[in-house]
Amino acid sequence: MSGKVNISIPKPCHENWYGMTVAEKGRFCNSCQKTVYDFTRLSDKQLIEKINSESNICGRFLVSQLNKDLRVPKEKSSIWIAGISGILSFLSLGNQEAYAQESVNTEQTEEKNNVEKIIDNSSSASDIEVIGTVTEQNGLPLPGVFVSISGKPIIVQTDLDGKFSIKAKKEDSLKFNYVGYKTKTIIVTSQKNVAIILEDSEMYLGGAIIEKRRTFFGRVFHSIGNLFR
Known part of the structure; x- marks a missing residue:
């Protein structure tokens, strides 16, 4: 997913969220005969995926989700992750032998520490x-x-x-x-x-206006493409 997404609600809805019929992933508004999705618990990635899958969305949004650029964080390459894992595995081999030698000596100490932790975590009479x-x-x-x-x-x-x-x-x-x-x-x-x-945080209901913005390189390639039209 490239570029940024900006969500705004120019005309907030004043219908009562709690007066709507409970529906899957939101509520059904009898006034506009539409499902109003609850986006308040979605991450930026989930929110963008939902927006890309549907158009003309009506939803319930946190103020912090509106009028700002939303971007999906880049996922780390599986090759990079595999490389790091290999290095960590190699480094851990040198420590295994030393750990094996010390494990016998520390067994009794660890057992003692565990008993102390259990005692510390036990409930007192004043709980x-x-x-x-x-x-x-x-x-x-x-x-x-x-x-x-x-x-x-x-x-x-x-x-x-x-x-x-x-x-x-x-x-x-x-x-x-x-x-x-x-x-x-x-x-x-x-x-x-x-x-x-619990009381609601400040939020808005209504039809969302979605503005998709290109990245810097996206704008450059778009401009170059226009030259050949």
């Missing part, structure tokens, strides 16, 4: 198991929401029903992150069951 459900504004569950504790490497995700369970301490800050929605933070209290509603 609170917070159980809850994350939904969007119309009450539909949100699967795949990241639930984390600020300052700690603890992250879980909601299941298909939007449910989650996480162990935290009182006064910990729980953060809820999901693409297309505003991040929400709550403070852990003695309450163990919570219901979280």
